[in-house]
Amino acid sequence: MIAAWCLYWILAAFFVLACAAAVLPCLFALPALRRLEQGRMLAALPQIHAGLEPPVSVVLTARDDAPGVDAPRIAAAVHALLALHYPLFEILVVDDGSSDDTMQVLTDAFALHPFPEAYRVRLPLRQPVTRIYRSTRHPNLRVIGKQAGGRADALNAAVNAARYPLVFSLACGTVPYIDSLHDLVLPFLANTGTVASVGLLDTTSDGARGVATPGIDALRAERFAPLGWSALDAMLVAPPGIQLLRKDAVVAAGGYCPAAACADADMLLRLHHAACDAAGPYRIAFTGEAAGHGGKDDERSPKRRCMRRQQVLVDGLARHMALLWGRRVPPKTRLAFLLLLVFDGAGPAIETAAWALLAVAALTGLLPLSACAAFLVLAVGLGMLQSTFALLLDAISPRGASRPGRLHALLRAAVTENLGPRQVRTYWRTLGLAAWLRQRGQM
Amino acid sequence: MPLPPSHSQTNLAFWIGGAAMALSGLFAAAAGMLQAGRRQTSRDELGFLTLWRPLLLHPARATMPAVLPMLETRHRLFFLKLWNQSMRNADAGAADGLAALARAVDCDRFCRRMLLRGERVERLLAALTLGQLRDHAAWDSLVNLTMSADGELSLQAFHAMLRIDAEAAASQSTPLLLARHDWPVAQLAAMLQPVQGAFMQPLVAALAETRAAHLPRALRLVEALRLPLPQAAVLPLLQEAHDTNVLLGALRLVRDVGLLPYARPHLRHDDWRVRVQAAKALGRVGEHADANRLIPLLGDAEWWVRYRAAQALAGMSFFSSAELELLRANLSDRYARDILGQVLAERQAA
Numbered sequence: 001m002i003a004a005w006c007l008y009w010i011l012a013a014f015f016v017l018a019c020a021a022a023v024l025p026c027l028f029a030l031p032a033l034r035r036l037e038q039g040r041m042l043a044a045l046p047q048i049h050a051g052l053e054p055p056v057s058v059v060l061t062a063r064d065d066a067p068g069v070d071a072p073r074i075a076a077a078v079h080a081l082l083a084l085h086y087p088l089f090e091i092l093v094v095d096d097g098s099s100d101d102t103m104q105v106l107t108d109a110f111a112l113h114p115f116p117e118a119y120r121v122r123l124p125l126r127q128p129v130t131r132i133y134r135s136t137r138h139p140n141l142r143v144i145g146k147q148a149g150g151r152a153d154a155l156n157a158a159v160n161a162a163r164y165p166l167v168f169s170l171a172c173g174t175v176p177y178i179d180s181l182h183d184l185v186l187p188f189l190a191n192t193g194t195v196a197s198v199g200l201l202d203t204t205s206d207g208a209r210g211v212a213t214p215g216i217d218a219l220r221a222e223r224f225a226p227l228g229w230s231a232l233d234a235m236l237v238a239p240p241g242i243q244l245l246r247k248d249a250v251v252a253a254g255g256y257c258p259a260a261a262c263a264d265a266d267m268l269l270r271l272h273h274a275a276c277d278a279a280g281p282y283r284i285a286f287t288g289e290a291a292g293h294g295g296k297d298d299e300r301s302p303k304r305r306c307m308r309r310q311q312v313l314v315d316g317l318a319r320h321m322a323l324l325w326g327r328r329v330p331p332k333t334r335l336a337f338l339l340l341l342v343f344d345g346a347g348p349a350i351e352t353a354a355w356a357l358l359a360v361a362a363l364t365g366l367l368p369l370s371a372c373a374a375f376l377v378l379a380v381g382l383g384m385l386q387s388t389f390a391l392l393l394d395a396i397s398p399r400g401a402s403r404p405g406r407l408h409a410l411l412r413a414a415v416t417e418n419l420g421p422r423q424v425r426t427y428w429r430t431l432g433l434a435a436w437l438r439q440r441g442q443m
Numbered sequence: 444m445p446l447p448p449s450h451s452q453t454n455l456a457f458w459i460g461g462a463a464m465a466l467s468g469l470f471a472a473a474a475g476m477l478q479a480g481r482r483q484t485s486r487d488e489l490g491f492l493t494l495w496r497p498l499l500l501h502p503a504r505a506t507m508p509a510v511l512p513m514l515e516t517r518h519r520l521f522f523l524k525l526w527n528q529s530m531r532n533a534d535a536g537a538a539d540g541l542a543a544l545a546r547a548v549d550c551d552r553f554c555r556r557m558l559l560r561g562e563r564v565e566r567l568l569a570a571l572t573l574g575q576l577r578d579h580a581a582w583d584s585l586v587n588l589t590m591s592a593d594g595e596l597s598l599q600a601f602h603a604m605l606r607i608d609a610e611a612a613a614s615q616s617t618p619l620l621l622a623r624h625d626w627p628v629a630q631l632a633a634m635l636q637p638v639q640g641a642f643m644q645p646l647v648a649a650l651a652e653t654r655a656a657h658l659p660r661a662l663r664l665v666e667a668l669r670l671p672l673p674q675a676a677v678l679p680l681l682q683e684a685h686d687t688n689v690l691l692g693a694l695r696l697v698r699d700v701g702l703l704p705y706a707r708p709h710l711r712h713d714d715w716r717v718r719v720q721a722a723k724a725l726g727r728v729g730e731h732a733d734a735n736r737l738i739p740l741l742g743d744a745e746w747w748v749r750y751r752a753a754q755a756l757a758g759m760s761f762f763s764s765a766e767l768e769l770l771r772a773n774l775s776d777r778y779a780r781d782i783l784g785q786v787l788a789e790r791q792a793a
Contacts, residue, residue: 005452012456019463038564041524053629116788118781120746136792189627190594374456381463388470395474395481407478411471 004366011354012378019382021343023389025228032231033397036288040398053185055088057162059169061154063096071105086181090140092158097148106143110135123156123255152256152263159250167245176292184244187285195249195271196284198238199291216413220390230286234336238268242291261315269320276329303428310432314345348429380418387414491521499529514548523568530575542576551578558584567599574603594625602634609638617645621657632667639668650676662692674699681705687714694720700728710736715745726755741779753786
């Protein structure tokens, strides 16, 4: 009986700490949200653009076996990129071993011709580059043909070929807003130590500028928490989005990792890792604003999506455990890593175990029913606290609760999501963790 | 009678959960109030725009009413936003009309007060407005604001100073603009371009006097503004610079044949970035004999050095395409052949 009560309070304490860990970064997001609001107010005023902003290499990776990707869509994506508003940029399309007529369609659409480029290998590739093409119609467009090696390999091939100091990486299906580069480049102008600038991807709208809000829980985890950690210079994971990276930093980090569950998510951790090793000041900025739209998750089922995201998270954390104990890691980064590891990495498994143990204890009479009910009230109350805090931040944020009906929808979600859906998602994330552990065991 | 332990523990869990729910209710209420406040502000702004937009759209017209509507304190920010938006598209005549209108509603006076005591966004808008109004009375407050730790605010204050009196801003703030590394060079250059003449002398003087830590920034500004720097100012930097960044900045400014003897030795510098800039300098002003100095760089270990050396060779007017093709055919180094092949193909495509 005493052991049951001890476990009861350990698990209750874990729920309280998990709630605190979820709310803490959101608290730090408050000043950043205020800045965003002020920025919105000033956005309509004359902007100072000299045309001297650092040039950018825009990288689009395409492979025909990816969901929703075909040759016409790739050509349309390139047309959209050519229309970007920015003083100087080049577009590098990497055709990662497409088996359809992608190259022919691109050749016809952009008047490509093979180009004798002295390809520079700074990052090793799994599969070789077969040929580089250059457009006679658009001098800033090149297409890299290579054998299929995955997105990380394709990105590494593009980084090798990139001429400019900043690399803007996109997947086919992602469309950046026409002036998004101006917003993303600002952190590089303001702070020379910036190695990455991340913008949100609006996966819910059809292109109208807005902020992705797939759910109140996602709103907190994918917008306000990264904004808070970014304000502390300790953002380790970013929501699905658009990344503008300093090429030298990517090369110093060893490039994209082909073995990682998600090359883009892993890159941010690699950048932290490399920058900590170099022991210099660095910054990874999160704009908190949508920089583009599209890029819907490959996984249509919510269960698979939850599992996939958990796998990506724990895979990244496992690959970069040195951020927890490395000597040169700043304390803020170490704390962020620890909280991620305990409450986001292992947390779902602990919470799922807590619900299972509670059910067993109630059925076997180890704990009185009133205690189980109290635990339920505690867990649901803390969940609602996290959700409504996100609701409050959304109301504070520009373009937030000003949309008609949004506040009511979010308020309803803040209540209903904690009465079942959150617990189900926690269970799915536990399944994702288990699947990752199984995969790791097989390697 | 005291409760058994299990009861008191259960109560604690209930209390924590209940408190969390109560706090959730407070957050939800606060969010609702914020949204209501936002809606009220939107309605207020709409009312303001209905009244003021027609006046600010045609400020130069003789139809401007003799008595302007009263500008309420709560509408001042709306006014500053609308006024600055109107200024953006205004021609000279309309700008004068807008300035007169702003002064008529005491805009200069309340902006000066905002500069001192306003919130951040108020200060930003006030600095922008006072710059547009060329308000000399705000000079001291703007100078103080350029010292602010807030990079955006201080830069906006500096921009206002430039608009009010560029000469005075140049003599007073050149050391500051070199020392404030949080002011992006790209934005500074955009601000300075219309008044770059005022900054010529202070920047040249700064090259001789400023501390080594700020020299690269001064050189980048000189380059961005394309200021015609005298040979005597660049020469000591090429000869004596120990800092690689200073040397890089100086090599970027080599546009005079007289500087060639001082640029050439850097083709053998240990740092590849210096070799790149030296090759580019020779490409710009090099002589026929410099081709023999660039050819070995085609086989450099660093791709960018090879590329810039090839570009420099291809850009020299003394060589025809046939001669460059012949040179390529005679190169024994594969990397040198490849890079020259790429540059020649680029030249043909251009």
